[in-house]
Amino acid sequence: MHDKFMVFDRRAVLTGSFNFSASADSRNAENVVLISGAPAVTEAYVNEFSRLWGEGKDVAPRY
Secondary structure, X not given: OOOEEEXXXXXXXXXXXXXXXXXXXXXXXXXXXXXXXXXXXXXXXXXXXXXXXHHOOOXXXXX
């Protein structure tokens, strides 16, 4: 299990192991939590997204 998250308008966070797929919705044991009304928590997720984005590298196609 690994975490995924989405931040909505810096006001809410959806986080958990849930994969947005049909099998996750119907067959897998997944979890998802909606956090709202917690600006400090939301900002922590915004900061984490920025950190991860900054670690990304461009990938050039090999064709």
